[in-house]
Amino acid sequence: MTAEDTTGVAAAPLMPELACYGLAGHSAAPADLLTEAARAEELGLGSILLSERFALKDAGVMAGAAVAASSRIGIGTAATNHNTRHPLVAATMATTLHRMSGGRYAFGLGRGIPLLFDIMGLPHVTSAQLADAIGIYRTLWRGGAVAGHNGPAGTYPYLVQDASFDEDIPILLMAMGDNSLRLAGRLADGVVMHTFMSDAAVERSARLVRESAEKAGRDPASVRIWSVMATIEDSLDEAARLRKLAGRLATYLTGYGDVLVRVNGWDPAGLESFRSDERLAAHGGALDATDDLDILRHARDVLPDEWLDCAAVGSPSHCADRIEAQLALGADSVVLHGATPDELAPVLDAWRPRRDPTRFAQLDPNPGRFLSRKDTPS
Known part of the structure; x- marks a missing residue:
């Protein structure tokens, strides 16, 4: 997979096993995402993930900007919360981004921070709510209607988007605790772990997701697992x-x-x-x-x-070693967290010559999808 960037220079083939976060951490300049998304694609990162913060990082706006600034790279919301948007509004955001991106977008949900929800006057997120909300989204994306709904995610007399819809929008779950990991195994297309997880925790988390998928009657390999590793190359000040x-x-x-x-x-x-x-x-x-x-x-x-x-x-070579170690623990893909694409460039240069492209041939740039999707939950 090759392309040219806006300067006419051949861009690097995508490495779908790797992703970065856009506007990692705090940012007072959301327009920087336009440059970051284009640069991530140029450098060959497979996807860019976007975490929402309630100041200058709205999930829908950022994803739309990333779609507009790119043509090949996958884009994932990682994450927003189901309780901050009406389900029809959230479903519409996802279908708009799905169509706009040509299928490169994955919709990601997380539990959020309970203390923040207390301050905002919102209920804490539960597994039952997440499962219920996901069911609503998928019904709408398939062209169905949600009538007389009264469940953990809320009460909705009638919700519908378009009866002609048959949208294949992957759902990512951000998971750290056991309940979230098991829920991801049962329902999600992909799971994104947390930063600063030990090797033992990454390995155990991957195992919990696979075991939960199997118990739900799914192929354990059908859930795409992302580890998230803070990556700090030593040329930074x-x-x-x-x-x-x-x-x-x-x-x-x-x-x-x-x-x-x-x-x-x-x-x-x-x-x-x-x-x-x-x-x-x-x-x-x-x-x-x-x-x-x-x-x-x-x-x-x-x-x-x-x-x-x-x-x-440490060095780019050491960081590349750590990527390999994360994959060996059971992850399908690795998010290089906390750094801009340019800051990651030396690490990508170190990783590219040692990777075997056939090893990752089943990975789609869309961060919630394999090239041959299997056992998508209903």
């Missing part, structure tokens, strides 16, 4: 490296540290030390958005080395 490593992990621990510690089997004492640290507690704002070297260095010293070692940090 110290502030950027620390922000993407210690700063990013600290931000996650602030939002849902108990879950991340439990999933990884980490010692809870490390989380207690982090939470009780006076300097970190006094810092205003997210640590993954600061350039304060002193506080970032302090966060690195407070966080256990074992936790930070979940990231790929």
Whole structure:
């Protein structure tokens, strides 16, 4: 698969086993996504994922921009939440992006952060709600109507899009806990794990997804599994490296540290030390958005080395080694998280000559799909 970029230079063949995030972390300049999506495609990344934040990162707007700035790369919402949009609005967003992209789009859902939902006045997301919402979306995408619905996702007298629809839109689930992983195995086309998961957690998570799929009567290999690995190549300056490593992990621990510690089997004492640290507690704002070297260095010293070692940090060759290791743990594909396409370029250069294209021939650029889709849930 070859193409030319906007300059007329031959773009690299896509590597569908790899993805990046667009506008990774915080961004005050959403227009940067136009450049990032085009550059990701030019460099050969298979897909670009887009996480929603309630400031300048609306899922539908970002996905539309990524579609417009690209022609080959897959695009996935990873993730939005079903409880922030009416199901007909969410289904319409997905069908619009699906048609606009020529089938390159995957619709991703996650549980979100309970504390944020409390502040917003929204109910916490449950597995039952997700399953119910997914059923509604798929009914609408197949051209069906939802009449007199009263279920976990809400009460809806009548929902319909277009009776002629027969849209094959993959659904991604963002999963970290066991319930989410098992739900993904039962219902989803693809699952995206969380950043800073240990090797043991990645391997166990992949196994839970496959086992759940098999129990649901699906081919265990029909669910596309993405690991998510913070990737920090050593040519970045110290502030950027620390922000993407210690700063990013600290931000996650602030939002849902108990879950991340439990999933990884980490010692809870490390989380207690982090939470009780006076300097970190006094810092205003997210640590993954600061350039304060002193506080970032302090966060690195407070966080256990074992936790930070979940990231790929170092030379391009070492980062490529870590990609191979993630695949060996049971993932089909790897999201290189927290870096722009240009920051990932040296890693992609190191990975490309060692990959066997036939090994990934079954992967579609669409991040929620294999080239031969099997056992799509109804």
